[in-house]
Amino acid sequence: MSQPEPLPDALRRSFDAVLLDMDGTLLDSIAIVERSWLRWCEEYGVDPRRLVGSHGVTAENLIAGLLPEEVRVEAFARIREIESGDVEGLAVLPGALELLRALDAAGVPTAIVTSSTDDLAEARLTATRLPRPGVVVTASDVVRGKPFPDPWLLGAERLGVEPADCLVVEDAVAGLRAARAAGCGGLVAVTTTTPPDELEPVADLVTCDLTTLRVDAVDGACRVLGSDA
Structure with missing residues (x-):
C-alpha cells in the first residue's frame, strides 16, 4: 500500500x-451558473466563449471586462435577477x-x-x-x-x-x-x-x-x- x-x-x-x-x-450550482450566464450573454450580445476561465470572479468584475461602462450597472442587475430566481438543481x-x-x-x-x-x-x-x-x-x-x-x-x-x-x-x-x-x-x-x-x-x-x-x-x-x- x-x-x-x-x-x-x-x-x-x-x-x-x-x-x-x-x-x-x-x-x-454549476448548472445554474452556466444557464444563467448563457441567457445573459444572449440578452447582451456577448460571446459565451469570453466567459471561459472566469470561474471564481465576481459578476461585477467579469462584466467590467465584457461591456462598455454605460451598460454595466444594468447588466449587473440583470445577472443578479436571473441567478437569484433560479435554484433548480441546486x-x-x-x-x-x-x-x-x-x-x-x-x-x-x-x-x-x-x-x-x-x-x-x-x-x-x-x-x-x-x-x-x-x-x-x-x-x-x-x-x-x-x-x-x-x-x-x-x-x-x-x-x-x-x-x-x-x-x-x-x-x-x-x-x-x-x-x-x-x-x-x-x-x-x-x-x-x-x-x-x-x-x-x-x-x-x-x-x-x-x-x-x-x-x-x-x-x-x-x-x-x-x-x-
Whole structure:
C-alpha cells in the first residue's frame, strides 16, 4: 500500500479559523451558473466563449471586462435577477454539511466567503438550508471582490483573526490567488469545478471534494490531516 503524500509545511500547523468559498465548494450550482450566464450573454450580445476561465470572479468584475461602462450597472442587475430566481438543481455538495457541523461543534470560527452578491447568497443558502456560520462575506460587502484579496481579508477581520491564521477551502483558481494575496495561512483546493493541474500551482493541498479532506477540529482550532484522494 502506498504511503500518503506528506503535508506541505504550510499545513503542518493548527488554524484559528476556516474560510470557505460557497459555490463549487459547499454548493453545486454549476448548472445554474452556466444557464444563467448563457441567457445573459444572449440578452447582451456577448460571446459565451469570453466567459471561459472566469470561474471564481465576481459578476461585477467579469462584466467590467465584457461591456462598455454605460451598460454595466444594468447588466449587473440583470445577472443578479436571473441567478437569484433560479435554484433548480441546486444541491449541497458531499461533505459540506459534515464539515460545517464539525467546525461548529468544535467552536472553530468559520466564515463563508463568496463571489455571490448578498441576495444571491441568501437565495442559495435558504434554498439548500445549509447551516450558515456566524459570518458570511459576499461580493456586496466589498468594493473589490475576487480575484482581489478583499473578501478574504474581511472574512478574517470579522472573525477577529489574522489572515495568516486562517485555513481557506476554495474550488477556483481566482479565489485561491485572492486568498494567497490576502496572506491566508493554508490553501486547500477541491476539484469539484476545476482540473487538478490548474489548482496544484496555487494550492497547498488539492483534494477531490470535502468527503476526501481529512481535518481534525477540536477546542476552537482546526488541523488538516491530509486527503484520501
